[in-house]
Amino acid sequence: MFAKGAHVVQLIERLAPKHLAVPDDKIGLQLGTLAKEVRRVLVTLDVTPAVVEEAIGKQADLIVAHHAIIFRPLAHLQTDTPAGRLYERLIKHDIAVYIAHTNYDIAEGGMNDLMADALGLTETTHLSDVHTEKLKKLVVFVPESHHEPVLQAMFRAGAGWIGNYSHCSFNIEGTGTFLPQDGARPFIGEPGKLERAAEIRVETIVPESAEKRVVQAMLKAHPYEEVAYDLYPMDLKGRSFGLGRVGKLPEPEPLSAFAKRVKASLNVESARVTGDPDKPIRKVAVLGGSGSRYVRQAQMAGADVIVTGDIDFHTAQDALAAGMAIVDPGHHAEKMMIQPFAAWLNEQLKQAGTKTEALPSETDTNPFWHV
Structure with missing residues (x-):
């Protein structure tokens, strides 16, 4: 289909x-x-x-x-x-x-990551932070028999990330009570009878971008007809997302050689260059599209050069006076x-x-x- x-x-x-x-x-x-x-x-x-x-x-x-x-x-x-x-x-x-x-520019694996990868940059960070993801805590009560399937379903859907650690959760054993009413079809117990079940309280972190997906995965894997769960907002911040990237070349090289690398790597007919051709380039900023507004920011981030398009005459003059190199492969390099x-x-x-x-x-x- x-x-x-x-x-x-x-x-x-x-x-x-x-x-x-x-x-x-x-x-x-x-x-x-x-x-x-x-x-x-x-x-x-x-x-x-x-x-x-x-x-x-x-x-x-x-x-x-x-x-x-x-x-x-x-x-x-x-x-x-x-x-x-x-x-x-x-x-x-x-x-x-x-x-x-710009949502694709900023995204992990999007435009600016493609540019950084094409130029062989390592240890990349954002040039300009735009968005910090909000986090929530998801708490769900699961019968012991289905604890592992529900937990793994949430992890696969994107829950449980704290920094560079995945599969983060806290699990507490306890006893749940419920009394199924007429018309209910309980996984455990029977209508009209108070039931006590061995359950596990699962707590994990959910980023806002994955909230709907994680909840759906949890509900699908959970055996109960009515699932008891809570979502709490948190002050703890998640991943940051930003425009542009700043990273390092494996080895320093002159600006003239680096400009040729840009031309070849981005497959453009030509590139405009500002700066001393012999200037050593090690730290590089990249920003797809039009980046005149970010030249100063790239310099403040410690970059030796910024690769971006649509550089105007006066921005180039100011960068030259400040000792900042620019390689402009054009907007169409995107x-x-x-x-x-x-x-x-x-x-x-x-x-x-x-x-x-x-x-x-x-x-x-x-x-x-x-x-």
């Missing part, structure tokens, strides 16, 4: 939850409906007329893009404008468009996400038992050419 559009999006949001996006970012479903079967998903960086024609030719029902097609509220929708013609073509062919932008994103989504769709497939776009959406 083919997956519904809503199911495809649920899978994507496991990797790049919406709450990770920076405020006011244009993400999510921007056009069409998810209440339909999706045979093929086309993964792209941008939605251009050529990409839409590619989607039509490949019979895609959903386009998943990194960059939004609607940036501000529409005052009107005229089909004799370039944007209007694009929207009309998508609507006529019933192709929905879903955007994963095209590197297309293949790995499509491969990841294909694996998720396969594991979910669907026939839906994700296709990487083959259309070049770079608006620039080089002389």
